[in-house]
Amino acid sequence: xxxxxxxxxxxxxxxxxxxxxxxxxxxxxxxxxxxxxxxxxxxxxxxxxxxxxxxxxxxxxxxxxxxxxxxxxxxxxxxxxxxxxxxxxxxxxxxxxxxxxxxxxxxxxxxxxxxxxxxxxxxxxxxxxxxxxxxxxxxxxxxxxxxxxxxxxxxxxxxxxxxxxxxxxxxxxxxxxxxxxxxxxxxxxxxxxxxxxxxxxxxxxxxxxxxxxxxxxxxxxxxxxxxxxxxxxxxxxxxxxxxxxxxxxxxxxxxxxxxxxxxxxxxxxxxxxxxxxxxxxxxxxxxxxxxxxxxxxxxxxxxxxxxxxxxxxxxxxxxxxxxxxxxxxxxxxxxxxxxxxxxxxxxxxxxxxxxxxxxxxxxxxxxxxxxxxxxxxxxxxxxxxxxxxxxxxxxxxxxxxxxxxxxxxxxxxxxxxxxxxxxxxxxxxxxxxxxxxxxxxxxxxxxxxxxxxxxxxxxxxxxxxxxxxxxxxxxxxxxxxxxxxxxxxxxxxxxxxxxxxxxxxxxxxxxxxxxxxxxxxxxxxxxxxxxxxxxxxxxxxxxxxxx
Amino acid sequence: xxxxxxxxxxxxxxxxxxxxxxxxxxxxxxxxxxxxxxxxxxxxxxxxxxxxxxxxxxxxxxxxxxxxxxxxxxxxxxxxxxxxxxxxxxxxxxxxxxxxxxxxxxxxxxxxxxxxxxxxxxxxxx
Numbered sequence: 001x002x003x004x005x006x007x008x009x010x011x012x013x014x015x016x017x018x019x020x021x022x023x024x025x026x027x028x029x030x031x032x033x034x035x036x037x038x039x040x041x042x043x044x045x046x047x048x049x050x051x052x053x054x055x056x057x058x059x060x061x062x063x064x065x066x067x068x069x070x071x072x073x074x075x076x077x078x079x080x081x082x083x084x085x086x087x088x089x090x091x092x093x094x095x096x097x098x099x100x101x102x103x104x105x106x107x108x109x110x111x112x113x114x115x116x117x118x119x120x121x122x123x124x125x126x127x128x129x130x131x132x133x134x135x136x137x138x139x140x141x142x143x144x145x146x147x148x149x150x151x152x153x154x155x156x157x158x159x160x161x162x163x164x165x166x167x168x169x170x171x172x173x174x175x176x177x178x179x180x181x182x183x184x185x186x187x188x189x190x191x192x193x194x195x196x197x198x199x200x201x202x203x204x205x206x207x208x209x210x211x212x213x214x215x216x217x218x219x220x221x222x223x224x225x226x227x228x229x230x231x232x233x234x235x236x237x238x239x240x241x242x243x244x245x246x247x248x249x250x251x252x253x254x255x256x257x258x259x260x261x262x263x264x265x266x267x268x269x270x271x272x273x274x275x276x277x278x279x280x281x282x283x284x285x286x287x288x289x290x291x292x293x294x295x296x297x298x299x300x301x302x303x304x305x306x307x308x309x310x311x312x313x314x315x316x317x318x319x320x321x322x323x324x325x326x327x328x329x330x331x332x333x334x335x336x337x338x339x340x341x342x343x344x345x346x347x348x349x350x351x352x353x354x355x356x357x358x359x360x361x362x363x364x365x366x367x368x369x370x371x372x373x374x375x376x377x378x379x380x381x382x383x384x385x386x387x388x389x390x391x392x393x394x395x396x397x398x399x400x401x402x403x404x405x406x407x408x409x410x411x412x413x414x415x416x417x418x419x420x421x422x423x424x425x426x427x428x429x430x431x432x433x434x435x436x437x438x439x440x441x442x443x444x445x446x447x448x449x450x451x452x453x454x455x456x457x458x459x460x461x462x463x464x465x466x467x468x469x470x471x472x473x474x475x476x477x478x479x480x481x482x483x484x485x486x487x488x489x490x491x492x493x494x495x496x497x498x499x500x501x502x503x504x505x506x507x508x509x510x511x512x513x514x515x516x517x518x519x520x521x522x523x524x525x526x527x528x529x530x531x532x533x534x535x536x537x538x539x540x541x542x543x544x545x546x547x
Numbered sequence: 548x549x550x551x552x553x554x555x556x557x558x559x560x561x562x563x564x565x566x567x568x569x570x571x572x573x574x575x576x577x578x579x580x581x582x583x584x585x586x587x588x589x590x591x592x593x594x595x596x597x598x599x600x601x602x603x604x605x606x607x608x609x610x611x612x613x614x615x616x617x618x619x620x621x622x623x624x625x626x627x628x629x630x631x632x633x634x635x636x637x638x639x640x641x642x643x644x645x646x647x648x649x650x651x652x653x654x655x656x657x658x659x660x661x662x663x664x665x666x667x668x669x670x671x672x673x
Contacts, residue, residue: 007601007603010600010601011600011601012601013600014597014598014600014601017593017597017600018594018597018598021590021593021594021597022590022594025586025590028586029586047632048582048586048625048629049629049632049633
């Protein structure tokens with residue numbers, strides 16, 4: 001890469017160098033040929049060194065005066081001529097060098113070079129993120145707290161500038177490049193050993209599939225996380241063997257279904273994403289008739305959730321683009337609209353969902369509905385995070401923010417793989433099971449459940465790993481004892497175990513612990529630090545094991 | 548016919564011939580070597596170097612290297628000469644031979660450069 005820069009510079013500097021050499025040599029020769037006078041009045045010729053010395057400071061406009069003796073008139077005439085000749089040549093040379101510094105091709109080559117160096121200097125595992133927007137921004141923010149680094153490519157240089165201004169810590173190498181350019185992907189480190197995955201969440205499924213295909217060919221080993229919203233592309237990705245498909249609409253459809261038909265499963269899932277583990281009155285979706293406004297991808301996803309939950313619903317098909325074009329306004333609620341709402345039975349509906357792709361339209365739909373039926377439960381889709389405050393102020397009961405959902409799910413997948421697995425597992429359970437689990441978690445942890453992931457290795461559980469290597473048999477129940485009094489139990493629950501490819505929800509107390517097991521553990525804050533103490537400290541471990 | 552080729556060929560060969568002209572003669576007698584000729588050699592060599600800049604090929608790199616060698620030798624030669632006249636007390640034979648032999652080294656580099664240039668020209672069949 002360095003080579004590239006040098007060649008660009010050299011090629012551009014050819015002519016300025018030639019101009020400087022030629023003008024200098026003409027001036028030097030002229031000065032040597034013209035006779036001068038020394039102090040004693042004897043004729044005197046410049047030597048090469050005198051001439052070179054004088055021209056050097058004349059051309060660069062340093063100007064030390066006439067040396068070694070005062071000039072004669074013929075010399076001065078020649079010098080006046082040479083001043084213009086060499087100074088112009090010199091300035092032309094300098095000007096070229098300065099314009100070269102500003103040159104786009106050169107500065108891009110330099111940027112590319114430094115980007116490459118930054119990527120190579122990453123020693124931790126890193127993800128390549130294609131496209132910088134609010135979703136990926138939130139993923140970057142959260143990944144940086146973990147042991148991951150991030151590299152970003154975006155074809156829009158304004159977005160890259162945004163990213164640089166964001167001043168992420170640790171530093172996020174970013175470069176302006178088309179994501180489908182394989183040279184750029186290589187530059188971003190797709191072949192590096194510590195590149196663990198690539199995240200492509202473009203709006204356009206076709207682009208995601210193109211990227212996935214290229215990445216698959218370039219490096220089979222890395223994780224490909226793509227967004228796919230249409231069934232055609234989902235099939236295509238599945239055929240390619242890409243497991244980490246993220247379909248925000250499917251997530252919404254499932255959540256919709258769960259929050260109506262299985263609220264406890266919904267609560268467990270939301271708890272993993274940071275919600276508290278208590279069902280609040282305002283989170284409960286009403287039974288009864290639903291009105292669904294907007295019937296695009298989002299509308300269809302919600303419909304499938306509603307259908308699964310077995311609710312009755314009416315669809316009011318509002319296409320945001322057409323609506324805005326026809327009415328020339330994004331304010332919903334003229335007479336015609338009111339009529340439309342009344343036709344689908346707004347007065348006896350229990351819930352309205354505004355799911356068009358225009359935020360303002362969604363907001364006005366919800367407000368109009370509330371006006372017509374003050375008791376109605378309102379749900380609105382929000383597309384961009386910028387308008388969150390307006391939605392909050394409008395007192396919408398529930399807001400679906402596609403971007404946020406996508407960011408949460410992907411972050412969970414990347415940084416907390418066990419909790420991601422846990423969510424997949426609870427989908428297979430029924431609501432009763434979830435209710436029991438929730439009650440138990442709340443009881444054990446005093447209404448304050450927090451979870452963490454633990455892998456049995458030398459690094460994370462030193463004492464336990466040593467004991468296991470001495471082929472001791474240790475059960476999960478034994479590890480649950482308090483280090484203050486081993487007859488007491490710690491407030492922890494083993495939620496999930498992953499052993500190889502086998503996943504077990506709620507492992508039993510007398511199950512034995514094995515090396516490289518991964519556990520998802522729920523504990524109160526104090527119990528968590530006690531537990532970590534026990535598995536890392538040999539003496540504490542011996543004590544709780546009763547030795 | 549290629550204008551760039553003519554110009555660069557001209558300067559490469561001129562650099563060599565001027566170099567030879569300066570080098571030729573009794574290496575102990577400064578009177579047999581013209582300072583103007585050394586000046587011209589340096590200038591033409593510098594121009595030849597600049598003409599070789601920015602050629603990314605393997606051959607271009609070697610040509611540039613030979614030219615840089617010649618430049619360094621010739622500038623060293625001129626510097627020794629200046630030093631001999633202005634700084635040392637007397638301009639001894641030792642310094643004079645140094646001036647001439649340095650330019651002799653430059654001549655070798657120039658000859659290599661011209662050989663490479665001609666070789667490349669012969670190789671291309673157009």
